Amino acid sequence: MANSDPIHVAVGVIENTDGDVFISKRHKDLHQGDKWEFPGGKVEVGETVYDALVRELREECNISVQTASPLTVINHDYQDKRVVLDVWRITSFTGEVRQTDGQDWLWVPVYALGAYQFPEANVAIIDLLENPL
Ligand SMILES: Nc1nc2c([nH]c(=O)n2[C@H]2C[C@H](O)[C@@H](COP(=O)(O)OP(=O)(O)OP(=O)(O)O)O2)c(=O)[nH]1
Numbered sequence: 001m002a003n004s005d006p007i008h009v010a011v012g013v014i015e016n017t018d019g020d021v022f023i024s025k026r027h028k029d030l031h032q033g034d035k036w037e038f039p040g041g042k043v044e045v046g047e048t049v050y051d052a053l054v055r056e057l058r059e060e061c062n063i064s065v066q067t068a069s070p071l072t073v074i075n076h077d078y079q080d081k082r083v084v085l086d087v088w089r090i091t092s093f094t095g096e097v098r099q100t101d102g103q104d105w106l107w108v109p110v111y112a113l114g115a116y117q118f119p120e121a122n123v124a125i126i127d128l129l130e131n132p133l
């Protein structure tokens with residue numbers, strides 16, 4: 001188990017009107033590189049997780065989150081790093097979703113998410129999307 005404090009990450013599940021979910025591919029040099037992810041990033045000092053969610057989705061996908069609801073919180077130990085993924089479903093936003101930093105991106109129907117390689121912590125998120133409580 002990694003000794004350092006876990007990294008708190010705000011993660012957004014964005015759905016379009018067809019019910020497809022936006023995913024993008026992490027740069028190969030990053031932690032968990034070359035895997036698909038939901039947009040998001042680290043909560044900074046002095047920020048709430050919701051602030052971080054809004055900021056990251058503006059930075060990474062060019063949208064203004066209007067409302068979002070908490071979906072789940074995933075604690076995961078990658079051995080080299082521990083993460084707490086604070087996952088939100090984006091319930092309304094303005095702007096047009098686009099990838100802003102050159103990563104590959106896709107809209108994928110929920111039932112097809114299983115065909116993409118995500119970091120291990122995402123398995124529980126995808127399971128929840130496929131089988132809502
Ligand atoms: N954004 C995101 N991160 C994820 C997902 N699944 C998962 O395990 N992670 C992990 C990978 C990283 O260790 C961490 C997110 O860190 P990050 O490097 O993307 O954070 P960031 O966007 O703030 O990046 P940076 O400013 O530090 O470059 O969470 C996911 O679906 N989305």
Ligand SMILES: [Mg+2]
Pocket residue numbers: 039040041042060
């Ligand atoms: Mg990020």
